[in-house]
Amino acid sequence: MRLTVVLGDLHERECGLARHLADIAQRHRADHEVHHVARDLSNWCRGHAATLAEVGRPHGLDRSALETEPRSAPSSATPEAHALSGRLAERADDDTGLRLLYDLRQVCTDATGVRLDWEMVGQAAQALRDPALLDAAQSCGKETQRIIQWADGKLKEASPQVLST
Amino acid sequence: MLHSNGDAMDIAVRDERIVGVRGRPDDRVNRGRLGPTDLFGWQANAAPDRLIRPLVRENGELVESDWDTAMDRIVRRTRELLDEQGPSAIGFYTTGQLFLEEYYTLALIARGGIGTNHLDGNTRLCTATAAEALKESFACDGQPGSYADIDHSDVIALFGHNPAEAQSVLWSRILDRRAGPDPPALFCVDPRPTPVAEEADVHLAPLPGTNVALMNSLLYEVIAAGRIDREYLDAHVVGFDELERTVRAYPAERAAALCDVPAERIRQAARLLGDARRLLSTVLQGFYQAHQATAAAVQVNNLHLIRGMLGRPGCGVLQMNGQPTAENTRECGADGDLPGFRNWANEDHVRDLARLWNVEPERIPHYGPPTHAMQMMRYVAGGSIPFLWVSGTNPAVSLPDLGRVRALLDQERLFLVVQDLFLTETAAMADVVLPAAGWGEKTGTFTNADRTVHLSEKAVKPPGQARPDLDIFLDYADRLSLRDKDGAPLVTWHDAESCFEAWKACSRGRLCDYSGLSYAKLREHGGIQWPCDEAHPHGTERLYTDGEFFSSPDHCENYGRDLVTGAPVSSTQYRAMNPHGKAIVKAADYLPPHEPVSDTFPLRLITGRTLYHFHTRTKTARAPQLQRAAPEVWVELAPTDAAGEHIGEGDLVEITTPRGTVRARARLTAVRPGVVFLPFHYGYWDRADTADGASRADRAANELTLTDWDPASKQPLFKAAAARIRLVEHRDGPSPAPTTGAAAPLDSEVAPTRGGPQAYAHESREVGR
Numbered sequence: 030m031r032l033t034v035v036l037g038d039l040h041e042r043e044c045g046l047a048r049h050l051a052d053i054a055q056r057h058r059a060d061h062e063v064h065h066v067a068r069d070l071s072n073w074c075r076g077h078a079a080t081l082a083e084v085g086r087p088h089g090l091d092r093s094a095l096e097t098e099p100r101s102a103p104s105s106a107t108p109e110a111h112a113l114s115g116r117l118a119e120r121a122d123d124d125t126g127l128r129l130l131y132d133l134r135q136v137c138t139d140a141t142g143v144r145l146d147w148e149m150v151g152q153a154a155q156a157l158r159d160p161a162l163l164d165a166a167q168s169c170g171k172e173t174q175r176i177i178q179w180a181d182g183k184l185k186e187a188s189p190q191v192l193s194t
Numbered sequence: 195m196l197h198s199n200g201d202a203m204d205i206a207v208r209d210e211r212i213v214g215v216r217g218r219p220d221d222r223v224n225r226g227r228l229g230p231t232d233l234f235g236w237q238a239n240a241a242p243d244r245l246i247r248p249l250v251r252e253n254g255e256l257v258e259s260d261w262d263t264a265m266d267r268i269v270r271r272t273r274e275l276l277d278e279q280g281p282s283a284i285g286f287y288t289t290g291q292l293f294l295e296e297y298y299t300l301a302l303i304a305r306g307g308i309g310t311n312h313l314d315g316n317t318r319l320c321t322a323t324a325a326e327a328l329k330e331s332f333a334c335d336g337q338p339g340s341y342a343d344i345d346h347s348d349v350i351a352l353f354g355h356n357p358a359e360a361q362s363v364l365w366s367r368i369l370d371r372r373a374g375p376d377p378p379a380l381f382c383v384d385p386r387p388t389p390v391a392e393e394a395d396v397h398l399a400p401l402p403g404t405n406v407a408l409m410n411s412l413l414y415e416v417i418a419a420g421r422i423d424r425e426y427l428d429a430h431v432v433g434f435d436e437l438e439r440t441v442r443a444y445p446a447e448r449a450a451a452l453c454d455v456p457a458e459r460i461r462q463a464a465r466l467l468g469d470a471r472r473l474l475s476t477v478l479q480g481f482y483q484a485h486q487a488t489a490a491a492v493q494v495n496n497l498h499l500i501r502g503m504l505g506r507p508g509c510g511v512l513q514m515n516g517q518p519t520a521e522n523t524r525e526c527g528a529d530g531d532l533p534g535f536r537n538w539a540n541e542d543h544v545r546d547l548a549r550l551w552n553v554e555p556e557r558i559p560h561y562g563p564p565t566h567a568m569q570m571m572r573y574v575a576g577g578s579i580p581f582l583w584v585s586g587t588n589p590a591v592s593l594p595d596l597g598r599v600r601a602l603l604d605q606e607r608l609f610l611v612v613q614d615l616f617l618t619e620t621a622a623m624a625d626v627v628l629p630a631a632g633w634g635e636k637t638g639t640f641t642n643a644d645r646t647v648h649l650s651e652k653a654v655k656p657p658g659q660a661r662p663d664l665d666i667f668l669d670y671a672d673r674l675s676l677r678d679k680d681g682a683p684l685v686t687w688h689d690a691e692s693c694f695e696a697w698k699a700c701s702r703g704r705l706c707d708y709s710g711l712s713y714a715k716l717r718e719h720g721g722i723q724w725p726c727d728e729a730h731p732h733g734t735e736r737l738y739t740d741g742e743f744f745s746s747p748d749h750c751e752n753y754g755r756d757l758v759t760g761a762p763v764s765s766t767q768y769r770a771m772n773p774h775g776k777a778i779v780k781a782a783d784y785l786p787p788h789e790p791v792s793d794t795f796p797l798r799l800i801t802g803r804t805l806y807h808f809h810t811r812t813k814t815a816r817a818p819q820l821q822r823a824a825p826e827v828w829v830e831l832a833p834t835d836a837a838g839e840h841i842g843e844g845d846l847v848e849i850t851t852p853r854g855t856v857r858a859r860a861r862l863t864a865v866r867p868g869v870v871f872l873p874f875h876y877g878y879w880d881r882a883d884t885a886d887g888a889s890r891a892d893r894a895a896n897e898l899t900l901t902d903w904d905p906a907s908k909q910p911l912f913k914a915a916a917a918r919i920r921l922v923e924h925r926d927g928p929s930p931a932p933t934t935g936a937a938a939p940l941d942s943e944v945a946p947t948r949g950g951p952q953a954y955a956h957e958s959r960e961v962g963r
Contacts, residue, residue, distance in 0.1 A: 059575075060572060061572075061902055062568075062760070062902075062905060062908075065788045066759055066760065068788070069758065069785060069788075126576070175758070175761065176759070178756065179756065179761040181761070182761040182762050186562045189282065189561055190282055191578075193282045194282060
């Protein structure tokens with residue numbers, strides 16, 4: 030079924046987004062708000078993938094063929110190491126400024142794709158009259174929109190200082 | 195003066211020195227009463243180690259200098275950086291303890307003159323969440339309630355607020371009601387056994403970090419019991435349906451498990467709140483400095499919106515402030531706002547401000563929200579802000595994670611200016627130190643947490659060459675030759691009163707309208723609440739009477755933010771959500787804390803105040819009565835947690851978090867298990883044995899706190915660290931903690947804290963007023 034293909038792709042992209050957000054959290058751990066919020070949002074994407082695996086089963090989504098949802102967004106090995114490496118990363122001259130802008134831009138574009146996937150799924154759910162699938166599409170779609178808005182807002186907020194120095 | 199209450203007092207002067215204070219009996223805020231910090235804090239003004247000359251750094255040392263030299267260095271560096279990099283190189287970090295006129299001047303200099311977005315105050319650490327919560331619910335800052343609501347309410351709910359130690363005069367007013375006829379019921383949320391918790395009829399002590407779960411559950415129970423005002427919601431509020439859906443997932447049992455409080459007591463609290471006929475709620479740091487700060491504070495607003503409890507006597511919300519003039523930083527745009535509660539995202543508001551200041555709109559940065567303090571520090575750490583001017587605050591002790599803060603402030607490449615009364619830990623790292631005048635030594639206005647404006651007049655001259663902060667800022671603007679777009683001086687006033695007149699024009703038509711006030715009026719009448727305009731010449735007791743809000747898309751201050759991600763709501767989204775300018779109910783789900791407790795760090799560390807001290811004790815440690823009452827740091831813990839480590843009252847304990855270690859003597863109290871408390875007042879300036887602070891940095895609570903802040907309010911989360919404790923050595927005798935307040939010992943053998951005759955205040959009552 031064509032829907033199965035879309036569901037499979039969406040699952041892969043949610044997992045990809047979860048990983049990307051986790052990477053951002055790690056890479057920008059000296060930017061504490063980005064670090065903490067990106068971790069929270071990575072967990073949202075994990076949750077979306079898990080939900081999708083559930084509601085997608087009646088539509089042919091084969092759980093065993095899906096990649097395992099990534100583990101909880103990791104921090105460094107120990108909390109102390111995290112605190113220390115954060116300080117070290119901070120003192121280094123940062124190109125991390127520009128890196129952050131590009132990372133956020135990537136989240137925007139990737140998450141927009143995910144949101145469109147959920148939109149399609151939501152439309153299919155209405156046509157097929159599957160309330161569980163529709164519910165998932167609406168709530169996951171909404172959270173994905175919030176992720177886009179976060180990345181976009183952060184990009185706008187961070188770019189003046191990075192690009193004028 | 196050393197809190198946000200706005201207690202009015204007269205200053206006694208003899209031989210050009212302040213010799214005492216006396217409360218003003220007619221004042222609407224305190225009616226003559228004063229708390230300990232006001233009774234004794236004034237003595238610090240005369241401390242022998244006041245800064246009396248400017249200092250500049252020469253060959254690595256701070257040496258005495260003169261105003262011309264000091265200001266010249268500052269101006270030269272400013273100009274160099276503006277040429278090299280532009281306004282993004284310049285940052286200002288101010289306080290919540292200056293006057294209105296000083297903030298407004300600084301805002302004009304920074305935003306209208308230099309054109310930098312980097313202006314914030316230490317109000318970010320105490321009051322940012324109050325402001326943000328009000329913006330979320332009402333699209334505009336501005337305290338809805340009034341202290342007078344205490345006199346009329348039948349239920350008073352205090353959420354993470356310990357007025358017994360933070361605003362003792364306010365607490366006295368509540369106790370007056372409790373002792374009188376028809377006393378209000380009290381509900382208290384606090385993990386510590388504060389005097390409020392002891393007095394409360396219902397007390398909940400949730401695990402720190404779970405406030406959203408608790409609030410959602412209270413809201414769920416109130417809604418389920420049908421205790422909502424449907425008419426009010428339909429007429430005046432948007433967003434209720436989303437809230438109802440969200441809180442359905444928080445029956446009392448779920449919150450009970452998350453918060454570790456009895457489900458039945460949650461239901462009991464919900465009944466109290468639901469049955470109240472006139473509900474007054476107050477909120478402070480137990481919510482503002484905790485995980486999900488804004489989301490939790492907003493739920494308190496929601497409680498009042500769904501019950502229609504706003505804008506009438508006894509029905510109100512007091513999102514409290516911590517510092518004397520925190521309110522003014524918010525109004526004047528010396529923190530993350532534009533002056534006059536203007537909306538940085540609204541081009542018309544920016545144009546209006548530009549017209550007022552006679553500058554081009556592009557000069558005023560409005561491409562994003564103003565840079566908040568923690569972000570500024572990040573830029574300082576990374577080197578993109580090489581100039582930081584700190585006024586009236588001590589970040590080297592009051593910011594979280596002091597190891598990190600010391601490192602970033604101590605950088606060679608940072609030009610640090612510090613303006614203060616004493617050589618604080620931060621000033622010791624500065625390139626230029628400017629001696630400032632204190633309260634009583636300069637004239638200006640200030641506004642408290644219930645919108646009451648007072649005039650504070652100069653009583654004595656500042657010592658040595660110390661100057662009022664206003665004069666210093668005016669001098670800076672003058673030396674920089676800041677001009678408006680026609681080439682005239684940007685700053686059009688020359689003293690406090692002329693600045694106040696200019697501020698009146700700035701505030702006219704905005705919610706924080708001062709246009710009906712004047713120094714003469716304030717002198718004659720004492721405290722007056724804004725808005726005070728032609729229509730309300732005597733001020734305004736309450737906001738939002740009759741469900742009229744300042745939230746229409748064209749007039750509001752702020753469109754709000756996503757409570758989890760912090761993303762600003764766009765103008766289009768806001769217009770779609772709230773086209774008719776109603777109040778806004780916003781829902782939030784509980785999220786687990788960012789630094790969870792673990793086997794290695796099984797306890798939750800919270801920090802806070804004691805009655806006797808304010809902030810980093812710059813003044814209060816120099817008032818003998820106050821210092822004697824609480825001379826040294828302590829740690830509060832529950833007997834069950836202490837027993838595991840064989841810790842007894844008074845023993846020396848090590849408290850460790852991933853950031854570092856603090857040593858303090860233990861005070862065993864009735865604090866809830868799983869929680870330890872450290873007062874955050876104890877830095878290093880008065881510790882004789884540390885010549886170089888960094889090597890024995892084991893006293894300040896903020897060595898341990900983590901660098902994380904609420905995404906919506908950007909307020910640092912001082913009450914969110916995971917910790918462990920260890921016995922260092924047994925000590926005889928009790929901990930140096932005071933025995934009053936939440937630090938009250940379980941051990942009845944501990945000698946009570948007594949001030950003695952030198953700490954007495956005389957209070958007399960005049961009957962028939």
